[in-house]
Amino acid sequence: MNAVNFISADCGFDEADAVVFGAPYDSTTSFRPGARFGTAAIRMESFGIETYSPYQRADLADRRIHDAGDLELPFGDPARPLAMIESEAARILDAGKMPALLGGEHLVTLGAVRAAAERHPDLRIIHFDAHADLRQDYLGNALSHACVIRRCHDILGDGRIWQFGIRSGTREEFDFMAAGHVVTEPFTLATLPSLSFPENTPVYLTVDLDVLDPSEFPGTGTQEAGGVAFQQLLSAVLDVFRRFRVVAFDFVELAPHLDPSGRSTALACKILREALLAATARRVA
Amino acid sequence: MNAVNFISADCGFDEADAVVFGAPYDSTTSFRPGARFGTAAIRMESFGIETYSPYQRADLADRRIHDAGDLELPFGDPARPLAMIESEAARILDAGKMPALLGGEHLVTLGAVRAAAERHPDLRIIHFDAHADLRQDYLGNALSHACVIRRCHDILGDGRIWQFGIRSGTREEFDFMAAGHVVTEPFTLATLPSLSFPENTPVYLTVDLDVLDPSEFPGTGTQEAGGVAFQQLLSAVLDVFRRFRVVAFDFVELAPHLDPSGRSTALACKILREALLAATARRVA
Amino acid sequence: MNAVNFISADCGFDEADAVVFGAPYDSTTSFRPGARFGTAAIRMESFGIETYSPYQRADLADRRIHDAGDLELPFGDPARPLAMIESEAARILDAGKMPALLGGEHLVTLGAVRAAAERHPDLRIIHFDAHADLRQDYLGNALSHACVIRRCHDILGDGRIWQFGIRSGTREEFDFMAAGHVVTEPFTLATLPSLSFPENTPVYLTVDLDVLDPSEFPGTGTQEAGGVAFQQLLSAVLDVFRRFRVVAFDFVELAPHLDPSGRSTALACKILREALLAATARRVA
Amino acid sequence: MNAVNFISADCGFDEADAVVFGAPYDSTTSFRPGARFGTAAIRMESFGIETYSPYQRADLADRRIHDAGDLELPFGDPARPLAMIESEAARILDAGKMPALLGGEHLVTLGAVRAAAERHPDLRIIHFDAHADLRQDYLGNALSHACVIRRCHDILGDGRIWQFGIRSGTREEFDFMAAGHVVTEPFTLATLPSLSFPENTPVYLTVDLDVLDPSEFPGTGTQEAGGVAFQQLLSAVLDVFRRFRVVAFDFVELAPHLDPSGRSTALACKILREALLAATARRVA
């Protein structure tokens, strides 16, 4: 499927600083599926927002961004889709560009993290989410969107993952946090400004959009009341790009059909615009 | 109808500390009906939340809660449904257990209050709501969801009812408050922490979920902008259980079909989980 | 999850003549998912229909039907879910009862067909569907809902599968039919009355509900205009039960969330009632 | 509430030949409520249809029709609403005009039938519906929309009610028909042309719009697959007006919110236009 590109992401691959690509996969979603439609919705609705950001006083039209379209992922067993995502992320990284992955369900993050971790062995993950995603398995499946951060931990090990906004999980997941395997701030993003890494530490930013309050972002499969506001998430995302060396990032779990008002998709477009501006700011300056 | 139980509410009646029961009735709803579907939606969707609460660091799986299912209430004239609700609440109270009533429209509260007031003559009501519900009658009907707190006042008399969050009513209802028959805090829940009762005063907690802002809880028949946030309501509910001797409680006016995103039902499940944990905390300790 | 039973299917397993069970799985759905919610919707809404059938002048209340509930199937890789479905179908068949499988996506049929074919080597399949489902693979996956009848053909071989109502497929699928591997009537069910088998030939009946016209059954993931009417499908289903020795059957691909009017689910409940009455008629007589 | 009038029904009461009035009541609806919104939706959407009928080659603009608006009925106990409907129907009948009642749920018919039967002791009822509505009571309530034709039978006695299109009911209801208390044609309207009455027999026509197939009319609370087509219902309604002396009629059970496409309301507007033209044709000629 020859999808439309994200607004203003009309640069060729070779010239691009950042490369958007979609992973429309949601087969392991445990509750309400539909995240597979997130990538197409974001591209389609992106023409309803402006290219100019009053937040950053910058314009996407001035940046070099390529939209590589959607991977054609088979539904069902996640092994092959994950390999395809890893391969695409690797291609972008190896070309010296910033991968911007759009989900799909959160499991797609694992493909991109594999590629990034192989190239950046000291990779850290900053993780915004309502859910811990730290289960060892879900009904016996280790490859589930409910386990994706645990799978990342399998790769990176202890002390490499920082979670913010978590407000749902099993007792076992909260015990896993308490044991120090990951660093978790429940409920809010408040302590992000005090987070610091050694200079040049490579960072993977993964944003499960359900970290937002369901009032602002109802279009997602597993809504959790008590979330963060758009303004808070936007500030946090910009802060991450400003202070850290982000090497890849993703936004996942938009399920547009669950929000007939369309505002969840509009919000996703807007925060993606802001992230792309922030991700390419360095190279402009 | 042999309904599913609320998640983890799988204890037998005799062993239970708290008993959930549903009153799927909404025949007097004056605006948009559908609260009859609230109880089934809560049970069905409860399997989408976790049993563990990061707010209270407690797990429903450790509590003894029975789900008695839904009463099979005839629609139309409310007299018989109210008697059936009263009878079921009485059965639970007489067994020394905590009734947790799920609506249905707000009128169902009257059945449970009748049972509680008969057994606790010095009963107080703490009432969270957007609407005063203090009308003498509605189009000539004294038994209407718009009159339910007035009917409770008929039973309990002056100075026994505390209302919070009220932001809609007729002039007559606000005059009734001003005359001191009930104690009303308009718009917010801010003064709840300063409320105190003599030790062991029995309290009935009734939560009309439309006290929440419609952005967070659109799934209700009569939405009123300017409501409270989930976090505020959660804190207030936990505060009531911690500081007062709650003898029964209810959550009413979820009309799930009015919120196709499903987040209202998810929120209702979550706050019911928290209330059940709080309601059974004492007995655990 | 302790689901409600289908209306009147409240007999114990041992006494039952037919056993309903659900397979809420839809991970390989290639277009719009949601069939996972079909089983719960059918049970829940079944209380909105009558137990009495004016078509057959019979009442479900007089039949012995057990509802075994839903299998708890992991999403993602279909291998394990298929094994679980096969195992449950085998348990029912080995107890001498009629399995009535509810999907979920069409791939779930494969689990039940495996169990039936092992016990009935001369099994025939009667298949009502809008889609041929005869692909060798879908984006490389052999286990996809678009391939399920081809996988059944792998087991049963040529000349054992009769398809009716097919109105969509690739050229390769229509070539496969034309080569005589399966017998296909496109567009209608008109030739069913002339179909005959040797006496006592065991038949598996699989009904993809999207064989119906989307006007009557919009609640399915891949709607194909030009389908059959409810009355035609009902007559055909009753004809199959009356004239053949059905050993197991299924109804699949109800995706209730795609039909906010609810009539697709109501229709599914009604045709399941009719099928259960027909399936147990012999034993009554 | 000062509702808009039905399109072209802008004649004063005194000059009118027919009088439209609404009964927005649905408190006894046993399944999905919302018929209370039917009257407002019909008026509002009537401005989307033409006043001219190509079926009858006639124009509403040439007829004298008054729209008396909606009765302000209290929800809950049906006794008072029924009395108010009876009183309004009586007022119209006593002025020598044709009452055209819009529901609301089917129970509202009882009010109008009471008024008509008192004035026309030899009244017959022609009843188009998917449901028999012949229960003695529903969960103990004799005044329920599921019992309305039985209540009419209480007034009129045996052999006075003709039902068409019925395709759902309990065994007891079908036994009641079989015993000859009412004359019922199941499933279709085919025998209507052969129905005849003694000249000048007064007829009450009640149309539960769910007699239509749910594909054409999804906007109703209890949808039954296998219904009649719009063209068939239109022909039948016109036939009744042409051949019988209709003294009053109603259309009930439009629940507009259950059909987000809006076509159910549009259809209701159209058939009401046709009925009003037919009802006033005599007086034009």
Add this chain to the structure above:
Amino acid sequence: MNAVNFISADCGFDEADAVVFGAPYDSTTSFRPGARFGTAAIRMESFGIETYSPYQRADLADRRIHDAGDLELPFGDPARPLAMIESEAARILDAGKMPALLGGEHLVTLGAVRAAAERHPDLRIIHFDAHADLRQDYLGNALSHACVIRRCHDILGDGRIWQFGIRSGTREEFDFMAAGHVVTEPFTLATLPSLSFPENTPVYLTVDLDVLDPSEFPGTGTQEAGGVAFQQLLSAVLDVFRRFRVVAFDFVELAPHLDPSGRSTALACKILREALLAATARRVA
């Protein structure tokens, strides 16, 4: 906006036999707007149908079709959008290719008819629609979707327009037909097979999809009960292409957001596939 192409319409302009282009304009829609989203929905959803047609035993993959995308039309005053549509149709006609216009509201037809009539002075129009669209003006506007066929009549004159399926209009419009200015078959398409033209008469085919029954095609702004079935429309469209020299055609008035089930869009994709196959059949043979 760089839209996706219709499935398999991936040929370059120069090589193409037929050229699809979209006119996403709906500013004069008098009732419910949204037809502007029809073109994008058709392209996006076209990937949910097969390229192979079992009706014509032909495959789009074998045809040379170009998708020129959507014109970027300003909303508001229709004069400029019509000029842009005319210009694009002219470009395609002048290149010797078949224009396939997708609406948008029906007014867009006028642009394409202007281009076709200028090049084919003896042009005839075959018009499938529920509405006559013959008003002289609508609230004073001559350029309205309710007037589009009248505007075509202004160009072509008497006896050049054949209408089928019309079931709604004002008395004035039906008088205009009766006066013989256009030839109209109300309600059905039954007489199409008897229509004949002198050999090589150029024909413009315009299909307002609301000619279909709203049960099969609810996704349109002004639904009229009593329409034709998909099978009938498909046969008629194929008949037109087989027997006449079609020089251009359009499908208009899909308003996808009015049909949350999505089946209207799926039907539009399917009939467009069939029309494109029929339109390019000659050149294959």
Add this chain to the structure above:
Amino acid sequence: MNAVNFISADCGFDEADAVVFGAPYDSTTSFRPGARFGTAAIRMESFGIETYSPYQRADLADRRIHDAGDLELPFGDPARPLAMIESEAARILDAGKMPALLGGEHLVTLGAVRAAAERHPDLRIIHFDAHADLRQDYLGNALSHACVIRRCHDILGDGRIWQFGIRSGTREEFDFMAAGHVVTEPFTLATLPSLSFPENTPVYLTVDLDVLDPSEFPGTGTQEAGGVAFQQLLSAVLDVFRRFRVVAFDFVELAPHLDPSGRSTALACKILREALLAATARRVA
């Protein structure tokens, strides 16, 4: 169309202090249309709110407000609709009454501003909105909802327009602000209290309801995350009426069909009640 009046706005024109009128036009809407249905929705749903305001301790029942209904505006070219709006606003102003215009899209404001500016040459505009609406043209159209404030600037000149809450626009629009042609506060309403005008300066207040956060007001065509809260907007509106000499005002861009929960319409009703109370307060005192 004889629309219902806004609740309690049942005073005759001559006696009224304020006059509500609707402009159901949305033909230039660039993204998702539907604002044409805003006026009818507000009137219809206004009967779901109380006439009493606990915010102002005042009751609409005590005020003299006339509802002049909706203008019957032709869709398409905006020139004539704007003239009709200007004419109606002029009629109300010339009668010494306060016009309260309901949209419709934001372009309708231009008609009322023309009338007000002609009568009050020193008019100022206070503008609450998410979007700057300062484009010179939109795809070549100068009369577009995206240009409405620029058109007002054409009339009033520099330094006469104050914008609040703006969070979206093109770089050119933000440059226009920066050049001082208008005074713009981005994102919030925080500086409104410090705004002051010379005594008796006439003020036109225009409220594009999408200034609200989409979580509270999803029912609008172009939603922008990061908006203001209802409480903030309400305070701001009351502040404007209290401190300034408002001569006319409007609320625009409610598109009710985009919010199936109905809370956007309910909010619009509530803030209109508050504005009408504030607008008529002076004359009461």
